[in-house]
Every structure is written in structure tokens, then in C-alpha cells.
Amino acid sequence: MSQSCDIAAVCGGGILDVHGIPAARHETGSDSHMKHYSAFAVAREALRYHTGWERAWRSPEPKKRYDVVIVGAGGHGLATAYYLGKNYGIQNVAVIEKGWLGGGNTGRNTTIIRSNYLQDPSAAIYEKARGLYETMSQDLNYNVMFSPRGVMMLAQTQHEVRGYKRTAHANALQGVKTEWIGPERVKQLVPIINLHGPRYPVLGALWQERGGTARHDAVAWGYARACSAMGMDIIQQCEVTGVRSEAGQVVGVDTTKGPIDCGKLGIVVAGHSGQLAEMAGFRLPVEALALQALVSEPIKPCMDVVVMANTVHGYMSQSDKGEMVIGGGTDGFNNFTQRGSFHHIEETVRALNETFPMLSRLKMLRQWGGIVDMTGDRSPILSKTPLGGCFINCGWGTGGFKAIPGSGWGMAQLMATGHSPLTEAFSLDRFKEGRFIDESVAAGVAH
Amino acid sequence: MLILNCPYCGVDADETELAAGGEAHLKRFGPGSSDDELHDYLFTRENPKGVHLERWRHASGCGKWFHAARCTATLEVFGTYKAQVSGPPQEIRDAISAKRPGWSWREFS
Numbered sequence: 073m074s075q076s077c078d079i080a081a082v083c084g085g086g087i088l089d090v091h092g093i094p095a096a097r098h099e100t101g102s103d104s105h106m107k108h109y110s111a112f113a114v115a116r117e118a119l120r121y122h123t124g125w126e127r128a129w130r131s132p133e134p135k136k137r138y139d140v141v142i143v144g145a146g147g148h149g150l151a152t153a154y155y156l157g158k159n160y161g162i163q164n165v166a167v168i169e170k171g172w173l174g175g176g177n178t179g180r181n182t183t184i185i186r187s188n189y190l191q192d193p194s195a196a197i198y199e200k201a202r203g204l205y206e207t208m209s210q211d212l213n214y215n216v217m218f219s220p221r222g223v224m225m226l227a228q229t230q231h232e233v234r235g236y237k238r239t240a241h242a243n244a245l246q247g248v249k250t251e252w253i254g255p256e257r258v259k260q261l262v263p264i265i266n267l268h269g270p271r272y273p274v275l276g277a278l279w280q281e282r283g284g285t286a287r288h289d290a291v292a293w294g295y296a297r298a299c300s301a302m303g304m305d306i307i308q309q310c311e312v313t314g315v316r317s318e319a320g321q322v323v324g325v326d327t328t329k330g331p332i333d334c335g336k337l338g339i340v341v342a343g344h345s346g347q348l349a350e351m352a353g354f355r356l357p358v359e360a361l362a363l364q365a366l367v368s369e370p371i372k373p374c375m376d377v378v379v380m381a382n383t384v385h386g387y388m389s390q391s392d393k394g395e396m397v398i399g400g401g402t403d404g405f406n407n408f409t410q411r412g413s414f415h416h417i418e419e420t421v422r423a424l425n426e427t428f429p430m431l432s433r434l435k436m437l438r439q440w441g442g443i444v445d446m447t448g449d450r451s452p453i454l455s456k457t458p459l460g461g462c463f464i465n466c467g468w469g470t471g472g473f474k475a476i477p478g479s480g481w482g483m484a485q486l487m488a489t490g491h492s493p494l495t496e497a498f499s500l501d502r503f504k505e506g507r508f509i510d511e512s513v514a515a516g517v518a519h
Numbered sequence: 520m521l522i523l524n525c526p527y528c529g530v531d532a533d534e535t536e537l538a539a540g541g542e543a544h545l546k547r548f549g550p551g552s553s554d555d556e557l558h559d560y561l562f563t564r565e566n567p568k569g570v571h572l573e574r575w576r577h578a579s580g581c582g583k584w585f586h587a588a589r590c591t592a593t594l595e596v597f598g599t600y601k602a603q604v605s606g607p608p609q610e611i612r613d614a615i616s617a618k619r620p621g622w623s624w625r626e627f628s
Contacts, residue, residue: 346566357562359541360591404539405521406591408568414520415535448562504558 106301109213128293129173129300134307134332138166140487141325141334143312143348145169146178147288148465148472149340150295150306151480152487157302159481160488165304166334167296168327170311170344174292177342180410180442181473182365182387182399184378186223186283188250190239191509193497194451195246200494201478205286208477214294216286217392221377223283224253224261226427228272228383236278250280264374269426272383285378285389291476315352321460322352336487337462343408343443345466354458356466357503358445361402362412363470366420366439370394374430384423396434398424402444402470412441444469449502451509454483454495463487464500521594526601528581540574543586544606544625568592570615570622572607575599588615 107113107126117124140156142149145167156162169175185205187198204211205218227233236252243250254276255267267274296306307329314326315337324333339348343360370393380387388398400420403412417439425432447453447467452475454465465483468475482494497509521534530536542564548556565571571591576584586604588597588611597615600608606627607615615622622628 344568347568355559355563356566357558357564359564359566360568405573405589406566406571407594408592409594413534503562504554 106213106297109215128297129306131308132305134166134168134305134310134327134329137324137333138305139164139335140338141165141332141336142167142338142340143325144176144339144341145173145292145296145306145308146176146340146342147174147292147295147476148342148468148479148483149338150174150292150299151476152338152340152465152483153299153304153480154295154302155480155484156488157299157304159484162488163302163304165299166332167299167304167306168310168312168325168332169306169308170341172308173296173306174289177442177444177468177472178292178476179289180365180440181288182389182397183285183288183391183473184223184283184380184387184389184399185218185286185474186280186378187248187474188223188225188239188243188278188280188283189248189511190242191451191511192242192246193509194511195243195248197478197482197494197498198475199246199248199478200481201475202282204477204481206282208286208291208294212294212298214290214297216290216294218284218286219392220282220284221389222261223280223378224258224380225278226258226379226381226383227275227277228269228381230275232383233275236276239278248280249282250278253277253279261377262375262379264428264430265379266427266429269384271426274427283378285391287392288473291473295480312348312351315348315459315462317353317459317462322462335461338465338483338487339457339462340465340483342445342466342468342472345445345464349457349464352457352459352462356453356464356500357448358453358467359406360408360443361405361446362407362409362441363399363402363444364412364416364420364439364441365397365399366417366436367391367398368396368431368434369437371396371434375428379427381423381427384426386420386423386427388424388428395437396431398436402446408443410441410443444472446470447503449508449510451511452479452498453500454479454486454492454498455500456486456490457500521589521596523575523587523596524599525577525580525583526585526599527583528577530577530580532577532580536577536579538576538578540576540584543572543574565625567624570597570619570624572624572627574602590619 153165153167187202189195240252310327310329312325316324322337349356378389446469453467482492485492486495548560584602587599598611
């Protein structure tokens with residue numbers, strides 16, 4: 073097992089997009105020339121004491137009008153803008169952000185990427201995303217450190233064994249490569265694991281070899297740089313205070329930097345989706361909860377896969393810096409404070425101590441929370457809304473990071489053409505029609 | 520750590536003793552209601568960033584369900600009250616008004 077597997081992800085070739093659409097070379101003719109990052113560029117800049125690097129994206133003042141305004145410069149919002157430009161040539165786009173770019177859940181998650189979902193619509197969009205992650209560093213000319221190190225979901229009860237075997241079969245039919253592995257293989261892949269745990273023994277695992285992690289900030293930065301290079305405006309520290317409409321059609325937004333007109337509006341704001349929806353005049357089947365994560369002090373390489381333990385409830389991977397990156401469960405009550413209750417950390421750390429006894433002496437360095445938007449069936453909403461020209465992408469709940477490129481791809485298609493096979497099943501009216509995509513049962517807890 | 524006073528047994532219960540029960544004062548729509556009513560009853564929630572009325576159960580205590588008025592933006596608790604009401608009593612409304620003048624939540628203010 074190699075600890076350097078993440079390097080491989082950024083060394084491959086691939087000028088052409090594997091999904092059939094030629095990679096745009098940013099020939100927009102605007103003033104937004106982007107310098108190519110390469111080993112040669114590093115050498116060139118080293119020779120002039122690194123004085124030649126430019127800002128990765130521009131920070132312009134908003135124009136009066138854009139064809140498309142995206143609210144929310146997190147991963148999903150930026151990816152939506154990027155694929156609008158790249159796949160559909162819609163480049164008169166602004167991405168408006170209340171705080172700073174990638175400062176919400178994009179910078180707060182545990183960076184896990186996998187697509188081993190039970191339901192077909194979920195597997196389709198998450199697998200699309202996982203595939204796009206594989207070539208993202210080349211596509212964006214930005215190292216997102218995608219590391220396909222493998223994701224393992226432990227089965228620690230007979231119920232989970234049956235559930236994951238079922239998922240493995242479903243994945244086989246969906247064309248998502250996963251397999252059921254026994255405890256011996258688990259121990260081989262994760263030598264630090266305790267298979268006989270005091271509460272729950274490890275009975276096997278659902279293993280997705282091509283899952284992994286990526287550098288979460290870099291995903292937002294890479295998309296932002298590519299969007300800016302296409303001439304799109306990324307406007308940070310600009311809060312939307314109202315949505316304007318005429319005859320049931322969106323015409324613009326009011327912001328702390330003044331009114332901005334738009335042809336179409338995309339709301340991609342995670343925890344604050346309900347507030348934006350209220351401005352746009354509709355309501356959402358979404359509630360905001362705090363989800364926490366924490367990291368330990370950095371230690372030598374000890375675990376080169378991602379392990380999720382849903383029965384005892386904790387998940388963990390080791391970052392390239394050596395920190396153990398740990399996630400747990402959400403609070404049970406509505407919360408917008410970006411900090412959660414301490415007993416959830418206690419539960420998570422207790423669970424992981426049982427599973428990985430060597431963790432017991434580790435010091436934890438940082439702990440934080442993000443506001444996740446939870447839907448009734450724990451699946452996202454990518455949909456048209458009751459307001460014409462206004463689209464919403466929300467409800468990713470506890471598992472949005474892994475979906476960023478697929479979500480942006482589908483959302484861009486939906487906004488540009490009015491229909492996307494990737495997002496069709498995730499429409500807002502599925503609750504009324506009883507078409508749930510019930511991953512809360514299918515995926516256990518963490519997803 | 521959230522601490523709520525149980526209006527039945529009087530204990531200041533911390534969060535590990537309690538189970539969150541979601542939004543309070545939902546009007547139940549069942550057979551005979553319209554699709555929209557049933558949908559809103561089942562799925563649509565106020566989800567405010569601010570004053571929120573919600574249900575809790577003193578699960579590891581006296582076991583009773585009760586209500587709490589709380590701010591989701593600051594976690595400040597305005598007060599708790601018993602379950603057998605269809606809206607917050609006047610003293611709870613006053614306590615909220617003292618801290619959040621001009622507040623409203625559904626039909627309450």
C-alpha cells in the first residue's frame with residue numbers, strides 16, 4: 073500500500089474531457105487571461121523570486137446585469153457556473169457570495185468522495201461526480217489533490233451486512249464498481265483496526281476502491297479560477313437581501329452591493345436555502361442542522377483508506393499533512409451557529425477509539441461545525457422552483473462535497489436547457505408525489 | 520451544551536437527557552385534506568434563523584413531552600412550556616419580545 077497514491081491523481085494526461093465534451097481552452101476574448109500552472113511556471117517564477125504570480129481570480133464590482141446569477145460561491149455554486157460556461161457557453165455569469173469563497177460547508181467537510189449509493193438517481197449523480205473528480209486537476213489546471221485511496225464502509229451488525237451486500241448488488245447493476253469484503257481483507261487494508269471491538273465486531277465492509285478524498289478548498293479555488301478566466305464575476309462579501317420578480321419571473325436580486333438584474337437565478341446556498349427561498353416567495357422541505365468535524369494532531373502515515381463506521385457512528389481518514397480527519401453526527405435540533413454540541417464529539421471519538429485503539433492518546437487540534445440543509449428523504453433538491461427562471465440546488469445535507477462536480481454538471485444542464493437527466497429525480501415536487509429517494513434508510517446514517 | 524428546564528419535573532435538563540422533537544404546533548392534516556396541506560404538514564418546515572418554537576422530550580428524565588422557545592441563530596433559550604397548548608402562552612411571548620422585539624413565527628408574535 074502506498075501512501076503517495078494522491079500524487080498519481082494529478083500526473084495523468086487528459087486534455088480532452090472524457091465525457092465527450094472538448095475541454096474549453098478559455099478563448100473568451102475578454103481581459104481575463106489566465107496563466108497556466110505547470111512545473112515550468114514554478115521554475116520560471118522561482119527564478120524571479122515568485123514575484124510574478126497573479127491572483128487566481130479577479131474580485132470585480134458587480135455589473136448591472138448578468139444572464140445568470142448564482143447565489144453562493146461554494147463548491148456547488150462555482151461548479152454550476154463553471155459548467156454553464158464550459159458546456160453551454162453561458163459566460164455572462166456572476167457568482168455572489170455573502171462571506172468568502174468556499175468558506176461554508178465546502179471548507180468544513182471531511183472531503184470524502186464515494187458513489188456507493190443504493191438508489192439509482194443517487195448513484196448516477198454521485199458516480200458522475202466521482203468520475204469528474206478523477207480528471208478535475210487536469211480539467212481545471214489546478215491541483216485538487218484527488219486521492220482515490222478507497223472508501224470502506226464497515227458492517228458491524230447483521231443488518232448492515234445485508235444492507236451493504238444489497239448495495240453492492242445494486243451498484244453492480246448501476247455500473248458503480250464496489251465490492252463486499254470480509255474482515256480479513258478489512259484488516260489487510262486497515263492494519264490499525266480492531267476487528268473485535270468491545271461493542272460491535274467488524275463483520276466485513278462495502279469497499280469502493282475508486283472512492284477517496286480531495287483537497288476541499290482547492291476544489292472551490294480551482295473552479296473559481298476557471299470561472300474567472302471565462303470572464304465570470306465572482307463577487308464576495310456581497311449578501312443577497314431580496315429577490316425581485318415580475319409576473320412570476322425572476323428579474324434580479326437586491327444585494328448589499330446594490331441591485332443586480334439577471335435572466336436566470338440559481339440559489340445554491342446550503343444551510344441558508346430556506347432564507348433565500350423565502351425571499352423568492354416559496355418554501356422548502358428543508359431544515360438546517362449543525363454537523364461537526366474535527367482533526368487530530370498530525371502523525372506519521374497509519375491509514376491510507378477512508379473508513380466509515382455507521383453503526384458506532386464515526387468516519388475517519390488521514391490527511392496528507394498527517395492529521396486524522398474525523399466526522400460524526402448532526403445535532404437533533406435546528407441550528408445556524410456553525411458549532412454543535414459537545415456530546416456528539418464525545419460519541420464520535422468514543423466510537424473511533426473502540427475501532428482504532430491507537431487513537432486513544434491522540435490530541436485533537438481543531439473542531440468546527442457547518443450548517444447542513446436536511447430534506448425529508450435525506451436526498452438533495454436540484455429543481456425548478458415556483459418562481460420562473462429561478463432554480464434551486466440544496467438539501468445535500470451531510471454529504472455534499474463528494475457530489476460537487478456532478479451537481480454542478482446537472483444543475484448547469486437544468487438551468488441552460490430546462491431539463492437534466494441527472495437532476496430529474498431530485499425535483500422539488502417529489503415530496504408531494506411520493507417519489508422519495510430514500511437514502512436515509514438506504515445509506516445508514518452518514519452520507 | 521443546551522440546557523432546558525423541564526416544565527413538568529422542574530429539572531434543568533442538559534441536552535444529553537433530552538430528545539429533540541422538531542417543529543412545534545403543527546396542525547395535523549390527514550384523510551380528506553388536499554395534497555398541498557398534507558405535503559406541508561409532512562415536509563415543509565419554518566426553519567427560521569431566529570426565534571423557533573419546538574418540541575422536546577425529557578427522554579432520560581420524567582419522559583414528558585414539552586415545548587421550548589429558542590433562537591436558532593444564537594441558541595438562546597427564551598423559555599419552556601407544557602405540551603397541552605396549541606401556541607406559546609403569553610409569558611413566553613413576552614419573554615421572547617423582551618429579547619427579540621417585533622418577532623413573529625407563523626401566526627404568533
